[in-house]
Amino acid sequence: MTWLALVGLGAVTVLTRGFFLIGDKPLPIPGWLRELLKMAPLAALVAVVAPEVFMTQGEVIATWQDARWPAAVAGAAYYFWRQGILGTIVVGMAVLLTLKLGFGW
DSSP: OOOHHHHHHHHHHHHHHHHHSSSSSSSOOOOOHHHHHHHHHHHHHHHHHHHHHHEETTTEEOOOOHHHHHHHHHHHHHHHOOOHHHHHHHHHHHHHHHIIHHHOO
């Protein structure tokens, strides 16, 4: 039964990912949809990161002594200052680890 499920999931994956390669010419996409698709990676990132920053165990964080909030603010501030992804990660993680390990938050 497990093998049947794996084969079925594999077939669905190949079909859905290969669907766009079947046609001879590209599908016409309206301009408004093309503009919205430019926002999709940002929307996906926010959908993944926001619950991790603002929630724990399915509940909104009620205390200010949570290291994730200052780390997110510091990372965002660095990004708006320097526009660098690596620096944003380093600054956010430095603040997070300092507050968690140094202050026990």
